[in-house]
Amino acid sequence: MYIFLILIMPLLASCVGDIREKLNENMKDAQGMFADQEFKKAIAHIELHKLRNGTYPRSLDELQFLSAIDSTMLRVVEYHKLDSGYELNIHFKFPTLTDGQETRARLSYPPEFWKGLGCVRSNAK
DSSP: OHHHHHHHHHHHHHHHHHHHHHHHHHHHHHHHHHHHHHHHHHHHHHHHHHHHHSSOOSSGGGOOSOOTTGGGGGGTEEEEEETTEEEEEEOOEEEOTTTOOEEEOOOOOOHHHHTTOSEEEOTTO
């Protein structure tokens, strides 16, 4: 019986490690999707504000008609109005399962994504 446990323990430990790594990857994917959604939601509201008011908002506090779900973006993005448009950065950190360290969400979009937007600077470019 003890020999069986001695032989099986490394195998079980290996499986747990593999499961943890897979969970960590799935979590990163889900958190990346969340960051992407919040970033695009912010762009949509900022551009809608420009369409309605003729200028970009001085701050995100000027955005109107935000639902409770929409307002989650306020904790994830950083906005700065510029003379030539605006800067929008994603600031979303999430813990990893394997080492407990925080990882910053990194987004990247093709040049076509930015076409027609007033977002002239971003850490997502």
